[in-house]
Amino acid sequence: MKSIVKKTILKVKPYIPGKPIEEVKRELGVSDVIKLASNENPYGPSPKVLKAIQRASRELNRYPDGDCYYLRQALAKKLKVSSNQLIFGNGSDELIILAVRAFAGPGDEVIIAKPSFMIYDIASRVEGATVKAIPLKGFRYDLAAMKKAVTKKTRIIFLGNPDNPSGMYLTKKEVTGFLKGLSNKVLVFFDEAYFEYVKARDYADTIGLLRAHKNIIVTRTFSKIYGLAGLRIGYGIGNAELIGLLNRIREPFNVNSLAQAAAMAVLKDQAYYRNLATRIAGQRQFLYRSFCGLGLKFIKTHTNFILLDVAKDASEVSRALLRKGVIVRDMTVWGLEGFIRVTIGTPKENQRFIKSLKEIL
Numbered sequence: 328m329k330s331i332v333k334k335t336i337l338k339v340k341p342y343i344p345g346k347p348i349e350e351v352k353r354e355l356g357v358s359d360v361i362k363l364a365s366n367e368n369p370y371g372p373s374p375k376v377l378k379a380i381q382r383a384s385r386e387l388n389r390y391p392d393g394d395c396y397y398l399r400q401a402l403a404k405k406l407k408v409s410s411n412q413l414i415f416g417n418g419s420d421e422l423i424i425l426a427v428r429a430f431a432g433p434g435d436e437v438i439i440a441k442p443s444f445m446i447y448d449i450a451s452r453v454e455g456a457t458v459k460a461i462p463l464k465g466f467r468y469d470l471a472a473m474k475k476a477v478t479k480k481t482r483i484i485f486l487g488n489p490d491n492p493s494g495m496y497l498t499k500k501e502v503t504g505f506l507k508g509l510s511n512k513v514l515v516f517f518d519e520a521y522f523e524y525v526k527a528r529d530y531a532d533t534i535g536l537l538r539a540h541k542n543i544i545v546t547r548t549f550s551k552i553y554g555l556a557g558l559r560i561g562y563g564i565g566n567a568e569l570i571g572l573l574n575r576i577r578e579p580f581n582v583n584s585l586a587q588a589a590a591m592a593v594l595k596d597q598a599y600y601r602n603l604a605t606r607i608a609g610q611r612q613f614l615y616r617s618f619c620g621l622g623l624k625f626i627k628t629h630t631n632f633i634l635l636d637v638a639k640d641a642s643e644v645s646r647a648l649l650r651k652g653v654i655v656r657d658m659t660v661w662g663l664e665g666f667i668r669v670t671i672g673t674p675k676e677n678q679r680f681i682k683s684l685k686e687i688l
C-alpha cells in the first residue's frame with residue numbers, strides 16, 4: 328500500500344499519546360496506577376456537569392446540533408464576540424488540523440517552535456507543507472527568530488500560549504511586537520489550551536487583538552481545566568470571514584451532543600473551576616518545593632504541567648516510574664534529553680510521584 332498512499336503521509340510520524348491507565352495495568356501487572364502524563368484535570372468534571380451529561384444522554388438517538396447553537400450563543404456572550412466568530416471542534420486538535428488543511432499545502436511553509444505541541448508538525452506534514460521548527464531560547468519562544476523565518480511561502484505560525492511542553496506564556500508586549508509589521512497574509516494561530524491556568528497580569532489578551540488583526544485565530548479547549556478530554560470539545564475564535572472558511576471544511580456533526588451539553592454546564596459552573604485552578608496552583612508550589620528538596624532543576628510553569636530535569640536518562644526514569652504505577656511523559660522523543668514532563672495531580676498523586684521519584688533517583 329505504501330506505493331499508492333499519498334507521499335506526504337510517509338513523512339508523518341504518528342503522535343504518541345500518554346499511556347492510558349488501563350494499558351499500564353495490563354502490561355505491567357500494576358494494580359494501582361496514576362496518570363500524570365496528558366495534562367488532564369485530575370478531579371474530573373464538576374457534579375453539575377456530570378448531571379448535565381446524564382440528562383443529555385437520554386437523547387443519544389438524535390444527531391447532535393451541528394451548529395452548537397446554544398453553546399455558541401452562551402460562549403459568544405461570555406467572550407463578548409459575535410456568534411459567527413466562533414467555531415467548535417472535536418477537541419481543539421481538530422481546529423489545528425482544519426486550519427492547516429485550509430491554509431497550507433505542498434510548497435507552503437508553517438512555522439512552529441521546537442519543541443512544541445506535536446500536532447502542529449503532524450498536521451502540516453500531512454498536508455504536504457514544509458515545517459520550519461525554530462528552537463526555543465532559554466525554554467521560551469524565540470519570537471525574533473520565528474519572525475525572521477517568515478517568507479512569502481509562510482502560511483501559518485503556531486504560537487502555543489502557554490506552550491506545551493515548556494509551560495511558558497507570551498506577554499502582551501511580546502505578542503504586539505511580533506504582530507507589528509508581520510504580513511497579514513500569514514495566519515497567526517494562538518493555541519490557548521491552558522488559558523484558564525494563567526494568572527500573569529501581562530498575559531496577552533489575544534481576543535482583544537481580533538478587531539485589528541484579521542489574520543489571527545485563538546483556540547481554547549474544554550479538555551484541560553474543564554476535565555472533558557474524553558468528550559472532545561474545543562473552540563476557535565477569529566474574524567467571521569476566517570471562521571466561515573474553516574466552517575466549510577468542518578465535518579457537519581463534529582461535536583457530539585454530550586460534549587455540547589457538558590460545555591454549556593461548564594460555562595454555568597465557573598466558580599467550581601476557579602477553585603480547581605487555585606488548588607492546582609497550590610500543588611504546583613508543593614512540587615516546586617519537592618524538586619528543590621531533591622536538588623532538581625525545573626522550568627517554572629503557567630500551566631498544570633512541569634518540565635523537570637531529572638539529571639539522568641529520562642527514558643530510564645520514566646520506565647522506572649511506570650513500574651511503580653506512575654505515568655509521566657518522557658521528553659527524550661521531543662528532543663529534551665534528561666527531561667520528563669509531569670502533570671500536576673491531586674495532593675495524594677503528587678506525593679506518590681515525589682516518593683517514587685526519590686526512590687528511583
Ligand SMILES: Cc1ncc(COP(=O)(O)O)c(C=O)c1O
Nearest residue numbers: 418419420444491520548550561
Ligand atoms: C498545547 C495544546 N494544544 C492543544 C491540545 C489539544 O487539546 P484538545 O484536542 O483535547 O482540545 C493540547 C493537548 O494536549 C495541548 O497541549
